[in-house]
Each structure stands twice: as C-alpha cells, then as structure tokens.
Amino acid sequence: MTEQIDKALAREYEAGFVSAVESETFEPGLDEDVIRRISEVKGEPEWMLEWRLKAFRVWQEMEEPDWAHLSYPKIDLQSVSYYSAPKSMKDKPKSLDEVDPELLRTYEKLGIPLVEQQMLAGIAVDAVFDSVSVVTTFREKLEEAGVIFCPISEAVHKYPDLIKKYIGSVVPTKDNYFAALNCAVFTDGSFVYIPKGTRCPMELSTYFRINEQNTGQFERTLIIADEGSYVSYLEGCTAPQRDENQLHAAVVELVAMDNAEIKYSTVQNWYPGDEEGKGGIYNFVTKRGVCHTNAKISWTQVETGSAVTWKYPSCVLKGDNSVGEFYSVALTRGRQQADTGTKMIHIGKNTKSTIISKGISAGKSNNSYRGLVRMNPGAEGARNFTQCDSLLIGDQCGAHTFPYVESRNPSAIVEHEATTSKVSDDQLFLCRQRGVDPEKAVSMIVNGFCKEVFKELPMEFAVEAGKLLEISLEGSVG
Amino acid sequence: MSEWLQQAIARADSIQDGFEDQRASSLALLKDIQWPTRKTEAWKYTPLRAVERSTAIFKEESPELEPVAVEGLEFLELTFVDGQLVSLPEELPEGLTIEMQESSLFATIKPERHVFGLVNDVLAADVAVVTVAEGVAIEQLLRINNLLSNGAQGHIRVVVDIKAGASLKVVENAEGQGASLTTAYTEYQIGAEANLEHYRFALQAGDNVAIGGSHFKLLEKASLNSSIIGFGSNLQRIDTDIIHAGEKADAKLNAIYLLDGTELFDLHANVEHAVPNCTTEENVRGIAGDSSRAVFNGRIHIHRDAQKTLAELNNRNLLMSNKAEINTKPELEIYADDVRCAHGATIAEIDRKALYYLQTRGVSRSQAQLMLSFGFINELIDQMPTAELAEWVRPIIRDRFAQMEVK
Numbered sequence: 001m002t003e004q005i006d007k008a009l010a011r012e013y014e015a016g017f018v019s020a021v022e023s024e025t026f027e028p029g030l031d032e033d034v035i036r037r038i039s040e041v042k043g044e045p046e047w048m049l050e051w052r053l054k055a056f057r058v059w060q061e062m063e064e065p066d067w068a069h070l071s072y073p074k075i076d077l078q079s080v081s082y083y084s085a086p087k088s089m090k091d092k093p094k095s096l097d098e099v100d101p102e103l104l105r106t107y108e109k110l111g112i113p114l115v116e117q118q119m120l121a122g123i124a125v126d127a128v129f130d131s132v133s134v135v136t137t138f139r140e141k142l143e144e145a146g147v148i149f150c151p152i153s154e155a156v157h158k159y160p161d162l163i164k165k166y167i168g169s170v171v172p173t174k175d176n177y178f179a180a181l182n183c184a185v186f187t188d189g190s191f192v193y194i195p196k197g198t199r200c201p202m203e204l205s206t207y208f209r210i211n212e213q214n215t216g217q218f219e220r221t222l223i224i225a226d227e228g229s230y231v232s233y234l235e236g237c238t239a240p241q242r243d244e245n246q247l248h249a250a251v252v253e254l255v256a257m258d259n260a261e262i263k264y265s266t267v268q269n270w271y272p273g274d275e276e277g278k279g280g281i282y283n284f285v286t287k288r289g290v291c292h293t294n295a296k297i298s299w300t301q302v303e304t305g306s307a308v309t310w311k312y313p314s315c316v317l318k319g320d321n322s323v324g325e326f327y328s329v330a331l332t333r334g335r336q337q338a339d340t341g342t343k344m345i346h347i348g349k350n351t352k353s354t355i356i357s358k359g360i361s362a363g364k365s366n367n368s369y370r371g372l373v374r375m376n377p378g379a380e381g382a383r384n385f386t387q388c389d390s391l392l393i394g395d396q397c398g399a400h401t402f403p404y405v406e407s408r409n410p411s412a413i414v415e416h417e418a419t420t421s422k423v424s425d426d427q428l429f430l431c432r433q434r435g436v437d438p439e440k441a442v443s444m445i446v447n448g449f450c451k452e453v454f455k456e457l458p459m460e461f462a463v464e465a466g467k468l469l470e471i472s473l474e475g476s477v478g
Numbered sequence: 479m480s481e482w483l484q485q486a487i488a489r490a491d492s493i494q495d496g497f498e499d500q501r502a503s504s505l506a507l508l509k510d511i512q513w514p515t516r517k518t519e520a521w522k523y524t525p526l527r528a529v530e531r532s533t534a535i536f537k538e539e540s541p542e543l544e545p546v547a548v549e550g551l552e553f554l555e556l557t558f559v560d561g562q563l564v565s566l567p568e569e570l571p572e573g574l575t576i577e578m579q580e581s582s583l584f585a586t587i588k589p590e591r592h593v594f595g596l597v598n599d600v601l602a603a604d605v606a607v608v609t610v611a612e613g614v615a616i617e618q619l620l621r622i623n624n625l626l627s628n629g630a631q632g633h634i635r636v637v638v639d640i641k642a643g644a645s646l647k648v649v650e651n652a653e654g655q656g657a658s659l660t661t662a663y664t665e666y667q668i669g670a671e672a673n674l675e676h677y678r679f680a681l682q683a684g685d686n687v688a689i690g691g692s693h694f695k696l697l698e699k700a701s702l703n704s705s706i707i708g709f710g711s712n713l714q715r716i717d718t719d720i721i722h723a724g725e726k727a728d729a730k731l732n733a734i735y736l737l738d739g740t741e742l743f744d745l746h747a748n749v750e751h752a753v754p755n756c757t758t759e760e761n762v763r764g765i766a767g768d769s770s771r772a773v774f775n776g777r778i779h780i781h782r783d784a785q786k787t788l789a790e791l792n793n794r795n796l797l798m799s800n801k802a803e804i805n806t807k808p809e810l811e812i813y814a815d816d817v818r819c820a821h822g823a824t825i826a827e828i829d830r831k832a833l834y835y836l837q838t839r840g841v842s843r844s845q846a847q848l849m850l851s852f853g854f855i856n857e858l859i860d861q862m863p864t865a866e867l868a869e870w871v872r873p874i875i876r877d878r879f880a881q882m883e884v885k
Contacts, residue, residue, distance in 0.1 A: 067519065069811075375825075377800060392815035395785070401810040403823070406523075408804075410797040410827040416808070417822045422815040 026083040032056060035184055038083050042153050042187075045160065055173035055183030062177045068339040069368040069400055072282065072308050075247055082185045082218070145201050147231075148193040152220055155191035162193060166224055170253035170288050170316070178249040178310075179286040182218050186251070189220035194229040194260070203458055205234040219250040225260035225295075232263040234461060247282045248306075254289030254297055258319065261296040262289060265457055266313075267465055269305035275363075277335030280307025287311065293319030293348070300456045302465045303330040303340060304472050312370065314343035317351035317382075324353040327453040329465070331472055332365030332397070341371035341402075346379035346412065355386040358450050361397035362473065368400040375412035382412040390420040391449055393442070393473070443470040480513045480530050483597070489536070490600035500585045504599035511593055520591070523773040523805040524744045528687045528713035534631035534659035536561070545623040545651055550866040553621035553649065556606060560625075561632025561660070563604040573614030573644070581607040581637045587665040588693040589748075592717055595691060598661040602635035612641040612669075619864065621649040622664065626686065628656030638666045638674075642697075645673035647864065652679065654686035654711070662690035668700040670724060675863050680708040680716065681874060683741060691717035696756075698724030705862050706733040707871060709878065710741025710770055717746045722756040722784070732858040733762040736875065737770035737802070738882045744773035747791075751784040754814075760791040763855050767798035767882045776821065777809040784814050791821040796828060796851060798882070848879050 026034060035056055039049040064074070142149055148159065156163050173183045194200050225231050235252075248270070256262050264287075273280025283306035289297040299313040315324030326342040344353035353373065361367040369388045390399035401418045423445050431441035447454075447466055454462045490505055514521035540560040554567040556576060566576055584605060588595050610616055624634050640646050654660060668674045678692050688711060694702055708714055720729045735743045749758050758778065766772045776791045795804045808821040828850050836846035855875070862868040 390810075390812070392812070395782070395815045397815070398811070398813045400812060401821070402807070403809075404805070404807050405823055405825060406803070406805045407795075407797055407825040408800075408802070410799060410802070412797075413824070413826040415822075415824045418808070418810060418820060420810060420812050420817065420819040422817075 026081050028079050028081045030077055030080070030082060030185070034082050038185060038187065041083065042156070044153075044156055047160075047164065048156055051168070051173075052184050055180050058174045059177065059180035059184055062174075062180055064177050068310055068370070069366065069402070070308055070310065070337045070339050072337070075282065077181070080247060083187060141201055145198055146195040147198065147200055148191065149204055150191055152189045152191040152222060153187075155222075159191070159193070162224065163191070163222070166222055166253065166255055168253075170255060170290050171251050171286050176286060178284040179251050182220060182249045182251045182286070186218045186220040189222070189250070191221075192223040192231065192233065194225045194231045196226045197228040198226075199229065200231040203232045203234055217248055219248070221250070221252040223253070223262060223264070224255045225257060225262050227257045228259040229257075230261045232458065233265070234458065235264070235266045248284065250285045252285070252287040252313075256289060256291045256295035256297050256322075258293045258295060260292075261298075263298045264289070264300070264313070265461060266299075266301040266303075267461060267468070268301065268303045268309070269468065272305050272334060272336050273307040275334050277307065280336075281305065282308045283311065285311040287313035288316065289314070289324075290316040290318055291322035291324060294321045295319055296323040296325070298325040298327070298456070299342065300327045300453065301329070301340075302453070302457070302468070303328070303338060304468055306338075307336060309336075309338040309340055311340045312342055314345070315353065316345045316347065317353065318347045320348040321350045322348055323351070325456075326353075326355045326357070327456045328357045329360070329450045329453045329469070330358070330367055331360040331362070331469060332367045333362040333472060334365060335363070336365040338366070339368045339370055341369045343372040344374070344384060346373075346375045346382040346384070349378065349380040349382070351379055351382045353384045355384070355388075356452050357386075357388045358453055359388070359390040359399055360393065360446060360449070360469075361390065361399045362393040364396045366398040366400070368402060369418075370402045372404040373406070373414055373416070375407040375409045375414060377408045379409045379412050382409065384412075384414045386416040388416075388418040389449065390418070391446065392420065392422045439474065443473055446473060480526070482529050482532065483508075483513055483593075486597050486601060501599055504585060504596045507590060508593075508596045508600065511596065514593060520746065520775075523771070524713070524715060524742065526713070528742075529659070529689075532631075532657070532659045532687055534629055534657060534687070537627065537630045540630065541627050543625040543627060543653075545621065545625060545653065548866060548870045550869070551619060551864075553619050555621050555623060556608075556636070557623040557625065558604070558632065558634045560627055560630040561603060561634055563606060571616055571618060573611040574616050574620075575609045575611075577607050577609075578604055579607055581605070581639070583637050583639055583665060583667055585665075587667060587695045587719070587721065588663055588691060589719055592691065594661045594689045594715075595663055595717070598633050598635055598663045598690075601633040601661070602663075603633070605635045605637065608636060608638045610640045610644040610646050610672075613643040615645040616647070619647045619649055621651055624650070624652045624654075624660060624662045626654040626658035626660055629658060631659045633661045635662075636664045638664065640666065640668050640672045640674055642669040643671045644669065645675075647675040648677070649867070650676075650678040650692065652682060652688055652690075654682045654684075654688055657685040657712075659687040660690070662688070664692050666692070666694045668694060668696050668702060670698040670700065672697070673701050674703070676702065676704040677862070677867060678704070678706045678716065679871070680706075680714055683709045683711050683738070686711045687713045689713070689715045691719070693717075693719045693721075694729070695721045695723050696727035696729060698726060700724060700727045702727075702729040703863060704729075704731045705858070706731070706745070708733075708735045708743050708745065710735070710737040710739075710743035710772070713742050715744040715746075717748070719748045719750065720758065721750045721752065722758070723752055725753050725755045727756045729756075729758045731758075731760045731762075732861055733760075734855050734858055735764040735772055736855070736878050737764070737766045737772055738768050738878070739770060740768070741770045742773075743770075746775045746777075748777045749779065749789065751778070751780045751787045751789060754783060754785045754787065756784070756787055758789040761858055762791070762793040763795070763858060764793075764804065765796045765798060765851055765855070766802040766804050769799070769801040771803045772805070774806045775809070776807070777811065778819060778821065780812040780814050780817050780819065782813045785816045787814065787817040787819065789817070789819045793821075793823040794854075795823075795825045796854060797825055798827065798851075852876065852879060
C-alpha cells in the first residue's frame, strides 16, 4: 500500500461518515422497531423497509443451523446491538502506545507502514494528510469508465431500480438463518455495477473505503457485472483487524451477466480469540454468485482469522458454458474452528467448475471442508474437479472433509479427491540439512502446499498472504 | 412419528417380558426418537415413504422357503423365514456353536444411532449367537438366510463372536419376495489375530423394503475381508460399521451396487479408527440405470490416538441414464496428525473413447457397453476370496446388465 492511499483513507474516514451517524448507538435487542429505526437512520425508502421487515418475519420462523462441524455457545441475538455508529474519537486509543503490543509486532512483521498501522488499530488519526487528489483521481477514473462503486446505502437512493432488481436475487431472504438476519438488519456494504463491455480499470477494494470499517457486523455487498464486463474485487486485508464485534453475518451477492467475469478475492483475518479460545469473531457469511451464459465467477479466499468461520462461497452456473472456480486456503490454530467450502450448482450445458481447497490445522483447532457439487439433469457435458488437501500440524488438531456429490446427468463428469497428511519428516529433514531453521522450513512447506491458491490472488495480496501464513504458524512447530 | 414406528413400538411393548437390560434400553431410546426426514443427515437422500406405506404384516404361518443353491458349495445354513428361525445346521464342526440366547455382545457393536437398528433390537424374535472357539478355523461357509414370503414382515438378528486366533467365513443372504419388509442386523466381534471373510448379498429386486447392517469390531491384529453386493429395491439400505478397537487390525471392504428401474439403494459405510496402527481399504463401485437412485456415504473417522493409521476410500460410479441419480458423500474426520488418509469419488458415464474403440473392433455398441460396465465391477468380484461365490454371482450380474440393456 502506498502512503498516498493511507492518506486517502485517513482523509475519507475523517469526512462524512462519523458526522453522519455519530448520534446513534442502539441498545441491544432485536424486534421490528429496531429494524424500523435502522431504516430510518439510513433514510431508506419505504420499499426497502418493507423488504427488511419481510425478511425479519421469515427469520423469526427459522432455526439456527447446527449441521456444521462447529461448537460454540449459542449466540444470544437479543444481546447484540444492531446499530452502532463508529466509535467517536475520544473512545479510541490515542496513540500506538495504547495498542496491544502483540498486534503491533504482527503489523511490523507484515511490513505495514506506520500510518496504516494506526488506521488498523483504530486510532483516531486526525486528517493531517492532504490526500484529496488520490481520492479524486480514483473516483474520476471509475466514473470515466461508467463504473458505479459506492456504499450500498447510497445506492439504495441513487440506483433504486438496480437495487430493487438484484438485491436478494442471488441469496433470497429465506435462504438461511444468517442470511435472513442480514437482510433484516444490514447496515451497509458495497455496491458495484460494471456497465456492458467494460473492463473495470482498477481492482476494486473495500479497503479503499474506510466507511466500511465499522459496518462490518452485518455487511451486504452486491456486485453486478453486465454483459461482457470484467471486474476484480478485493475484500479484507492481511493485517488483523481490531474489532469488538462478536458476530459477523455478511451477505455477498454476485451477478455475472452473459460473457461477464467477476473475480472476488478475500483475505479474512479477524481477531481469532486468544490461545484458550476466549473471545474472537464469529464469522457467518453467505456468499453466492450466479453465472449467466459464458460467464465466469472465481472465488479466492485466504481464511486465517475468526474464532468460528461458517462460510461457503458458491456459484450457480445457470447459463450454458459458464465457469465457477473456488480456491481456498483456510488456516486454523489455537482453538479456532472453520467450516468452510463451496457449492457448485451446475444447471446449464457444458458448465465447468474447479474447486481447490487447502486446509491447514495447527494447535487445538478444527478445520473442515464442506462442499456440494450438484449436476442437474440439464447439465449436459458439465465437468467438475475437486481437490481438498489437509495438512495437520501437531496431534491436537482436526481436519475434516464433508463433500456432497450429486449427479443427475450421465454426461456430466464429477471428480472429487481428498488427502490428509502432516508436514513430512523427510521434507523437514531436507530443509534443516540445508541450514533452514525448523520454523522457516515449516512455513516454506506450507507455502508450497498453498501455492495453487496463492497464484490466483492478485500479486500484492499473494505476497502478503504468504507472510500472513508465516506469522500465523509461528509457535506451532515443535 | 410415523404410524409404522408406533406400531413397531406397540408390538415391542406387548412382547416385552423377558427383555434384558439392553433391549429395554433400546425400547426406551426408540420411544424418544425422531422419525428420520429429509433433514436427517443419515436419510437425506433416502425417503422413507416405502416404509410408511408398507403393508407387510407379521405372519402367523409362513410358507416353506428354500435359499438359492450355489454350485460347488455346501453351506452350514442358518435360515430365517419371515423373521422366525426355521433351521439350524444339523451337525456343526467342532469349535463352532450356535445358540439362541442372550449375548453380552448384543447391541454393543451396532451403534445406537440407527433407528431401524433399535427397531430390530426390540422386534428380532430369535437372536442367534454364533461362537467360534479360540484358535479354531472353520473351513465350511456359514450362510445366514433371511427369507421373506410375499407381504411378510420379519426382523432378524445374529451375533457372531470369533474368539482369538479363530477364523470364519460368513455369507449373509437376503431373499425377499413381493412387498415384504425386513430389518436384518448382524454384529461381529473379531478377536485378537482372528479372521473373518464376510459377504452380504442383497440380490432381491422388486417391491420389498430391506433395511439392515453388518457391524464389525476388530480386536488386536484381527482381519476382515468383506464384500457387499446389492441390487436396489423399493428401499434397500445397508449400514456397515467397522470399528478398529485393537492395534494392527486390518479391514478391507469391497462394495458393489447395480440399480435399474425405479430402485433405490443406500449404503452407509462408517469406519472408526480408535487405536493406532490400523489399516482400512474401501472400494465401492456403483452403476445406476433407468430412473434409479443410488446413495453412498463413506465416513472414515480417525480418533485422537489413532496415529499411523492408513485409510483409503475409493468410490466410483457410472450413471447410465438421464433420469437416474447418484448421490455420494465420502467423509473424512481426522484428529491425529501422523496418518495417511485419502478418499476419492467420481461420477461419470462409460468412457466414450473406450466405447468407440470397441466399436471400431466390430463389437456392437450394446455389447461394448455391457463389456465395459461388467469390467468396471468385475475387478472387485475377482477379489472375492471364495472363488465359487464369485463364479455364482457373475452370471447373476451379467443377467442384470442384460436386463438393463433391453430398456
């Protein structure tokens, strides 16, 4: 990240957002009134409120799913506050001296510049940098291309037709418990629209938009790539984010129209809780994309954070010749639990999907791959290839694979493979013989293990993801 | 709760006298159980309509039925008709005993989670206990026949205790006529350094409903070689559990299913590695034609202490028709790090290139299809240790293919 961008971030943070909503923080509890108030604070039109209320009523009838290989105390949704304005300046740490030194050490190892460190640690940085220029050039460039990239709450006002048409079209309100909850109470998120035949001139990232920072709890993202367009979207950042929220229930919807391509990359590194499993984020995310004819959606994720991860980025391959991809690295340590994977629903002819999942478990953690590949009767000539590899580090962790494979078309070919192994003594021995210390050696081996996924990430991300794994693995060897 | 289950419980209540602790606790569990639905993981792809609608009754009098003959083999026959034990072998080789009595192993190897296993606990009238004395090798095959007459309901249960160093060969043979309904569970304890060669044939197709399981507990250095061959029926469900309870035990499971018409076949294989240094090899192949539906669930669970485990599962399926359906779910659950585990699953149609190749050599398309699909499963039949059984089952399978071909 360049210094200029940091400046931009700091600047944008100082502007607009805080002043707009600092007045309100709701008391804990969830009922129709709370939803009405959220909608009111956002100044939403009536139809949006109706949509939220409908979702809320559906949600009330639903039960929390318990099929995942996870164990956590029941979440009391009545004890959560559903709307909180960003922390005011005076609540925040005044300087880096007040921030957990452990966090700072991690930033240092990741090579994050000082200004960025302050931002990540949630320090009240006054806008001392003149950075208007960066924001403007960035906005101008997108506008020139006709790309819409704005907070979803803004899009509700500015582009109601697009929102009405597409919100809930990929993940219906009644899809699942957490998605329904999100529909009812989502506070903000990103909206992206790429016009026909346009190649988005830059990689879009939530990271550019500081106003994302405190809306993480019930975030909602909608990306529409119109015919023949292309966009690459990055979510998250490699540095651990200081965050007090316990529960994250986000929804991401992608629509790839004919011949369009969406590449969605995530690095998730929320606070995982301490070694004993105290604290940490519960991350329950519903991500899904629909591919029309000849379209392609590619999900790449590096999951290293959160105490509990429940996440299955999926592709509905509706159009003929559409392509779905899922590349994932999930690393758990301490007492983290991850149940993550993907769903590939083949509906159109000659649809293709590839799933590469790498799970690494260390410490006392549990890491599960859960996936579904479904070939519908019309999926003539469809093809899927799935590979799930698990690596165990230490004898107190667990690695699990739960793939569902369903085929109803004889000309469709489905292949699933899974292996589990540990870091081999031979490989370690070879490295040590060459003078590499054991910790470094393990990290090298793990990096090699994840290579297939890292190569799918945008370059800067890939470098940082590698470093991130290295840091996460520290102390796991021995 | 389904009416069928309520009737089963009522019947169990009426014959309850003389239940030992184990059966009484099964009855208590059964009274609390949730009737499986699509949301029950173990029954996700297998609807129980066929059970709910079954009209099969407990018959007062059953016709005389004979099990199918196998050329070149004389079995020690243990025959049940409509759930009642009708014949025991007249003479038993030394070291082999069959008694009708309570066994301490009863319901200890079969896991409690099976609804129909619990039904079987309380409704199986005659529990046969087969014991092989220490160090004795029984050469002759023991065949357990579960025969059902048209419209009959029957529940059978056999417990097999193979003592240390002994060996036994068992064939489980089910033949159900018409709209019958059965649950058939067997529990095997394979002692230290003992050996079991096991077959389960479910070759009856048609209207019948057959639910059952073969459950194995392997003690130290025990070995198991099991082959399961099933055709579908209205509802055919087999659960198998292999529990490695002693170190250096070795298990091999080959399973085949061949489905036609509107048949349904569901195989759940669960392997528990509870101790270190054991090995498991599973090969499962299936073919689904016409409008049939195949379900396979293969779970391998490596417990925390089970270091140095070697476990492999391979499931390959051929889907022959646009209306057929295959659902497979190989699962790994691993809590130990120094293990080598892998599983693979594929679903596809017959290799078009191979078909083409045979056609260029003058083989008709239908003949080529037959050859290729037969070859696909013959590999596993070839591995059956008793050659006579392989010889016997091959033409039956060939006929099955020919039948599938006609449609």
